[in-house]
């Protein structure tokens with residue numbers, strides 16, 4: 001091997017053992033160099049250090065890959081300068097993972113931590129990056145070098161998210177945890193296929209009287225050998241390797257299927273919130289996936305609420321903001337989970353248009369003893385009230401906590417005092433019971449929306465549909481979703497009334513109306529819904545080409561809820577009457 005006393009930068013003829021980017025050993029090079037070092041110095045005690053840059057991905061996003069590369073080169077240079085004249089071996093394994101093998105004595109004073117110092121200088125400023133590492137004292141030299149590295153890595157993994165810790169020493173528990181992780185990873189696909197993941201439901205209650213008004217879906221792994229595994233044991237792992245995206249979609253589908261089954265049987269249900277992992281915010285399809293899942297189960301987006309964590313916002317604020325806006329436009333409510341658990345600032349509330357704040361359960365830890373936490377909790381609730389946000393307090397375990405939360409006008413409560421998370425069957429039984437007492441709080445399918453009407457609008461080849469499209473009167477179906485109004489379907493008569501021509505029929509338009517038409521339509525929709533009477537009004541409609549036409553509209557409410565509802569309407573062209581009126 002190379003003498004440990006000379007630089008380990010690339011000699012030109014040996015480049016297959018050296019990293020193209022940084023010039024120090026690559027994975028292959030460092031493995032064989034460590035092996036050799038241990039052989040050459042059998043009486044020397046060595047340590048392996050496994051380094052990683054915290055949030056390197058974000059650095060790359062922020063400054064670009066070029067800058068990322070420069071940082072890695074700079075770091076390798078730093079390590080090389082500090083170690084090239086020592087009895088040591090070092091290299092880059094891949095990405096931002098570096099490894100050093102040094103004598104144990106090297107770790108005895110704090111000098112060694114300089115190995116982890118990384119900075120990046122731009123024209124404007126100097127940025128310090130934070131690294132962390134795991135240390136493994138090589139006690140068993142018979143182990144393959146790969147296992148030694150994995151042990152050091154296992155130690156590093158335990159502190160990766162803990163900014164207060166620069167390093168951790170390996171112990172055997174970490175190794176077992178790593179093996180367990182590998183086992184879970186290898187079992188995942190089969191577990192999904194065999195439906196070993198079960199959705200549990202924890203009811204959320206109205207704070208004033210404890211009535212069930214909603215629920216949260218929480219996943220469990222019912223393992224054939226190990227039994228019930230809680231989500232904290234596998235979600236962080238599946239967030240690391242990307243399986244979370246499969247698992248979350250599985251959960252969302254199960255929840256929607258539960259909702260659909262209730263509605264199809266004509267039974268009541270409540271909105272159910274689902275958890276969206278923070279890593280999902282790197283997935284551009286998130287919102288559309290949610291919308292498609294809801295659509296495929298023919299349920300209203302009001303029945304599926306979206307919980308995002310404040311750590312997701314801390315990671316990726318711009319993306320989270322965009323996502324929340326889009327989810328709103330699709331009709332979903334968004335809940336901010338674990339609020340106050342760490343990263344958040346109250347400032348965030350000003351920027352992020354969420355609907356509900358879920359206050360972290362740690363505020364209720366030591367309730368009655370920790371006066372400070374209670375004061376903070378109270379001021380958060382007061383502030384949220386000012387911002388017209390709904391508040392759910394999590395982790396309510398006692399009557400006195402509930403009493404207190406009611407007294408400060410918290411809206412909803414969730415916790416073991418009311419219900420623990422329960423399997424689907426028990427939740428369904430509970431819904432049946434709740435429905436007997438408080439039907440008005442619950443959602444049900446739309447009996448007014450008779451099947452024929454739906455067929456007319458969704459299947460173009462039925463008798464009814466042909467009749468509808470060829471009817472002389474201009475007619476259509478309008479959807480109001482939050483503050484948006486969209487045309488879903490119109491018939492041939494509609495085109496004749498609006499464009500004086502028979503355009504292609506059976507078309508879905510999906511064009512949202514703009515103000516002032518939007519406001520007028522929203523108002524008429526509201527009255528039609530509240531009074532259940534046909535509304536008659538005139539509309540100065542802006543066509544696609546920017547020209548205007550006067551229409552007389554009749555609008556009738558078909559069904560839905562204040563957030564999302566369907567209306568049927570007819571239109572007559574009254575352009576000539578209007579012109580005649582103006583001419584007089």
Ligand code: C2E
Pocket residue numbers: 202217218219230231232235244248251275276277337338361394395396397414415416417421
């Ligand atoms: P979370 O979203 O904050 O969920 C609330 C957790 O608090 C649940 O733990 C629930 O069982 C527990 N809890 C509820 N009431 C009380 C109480 O009164 N006292 C105490 N001590 N705990 C209470 P669980 O089910 O173990 O879930 C843990 C975390 O795992 C969840 O925290 C959530 O972050 C994550 N998670 C669960 N299911 C899913 C899922 O389907 N997808 C994703 N991405 N994450 C999930």
Ligand code: CA
Pocket residue numbers: 216275307337
């Ligand atoms: Ca949650």
Ligand code: CA
Pocket residue numbers: 337338358360361394
């Ligand atoms: Ca929570």
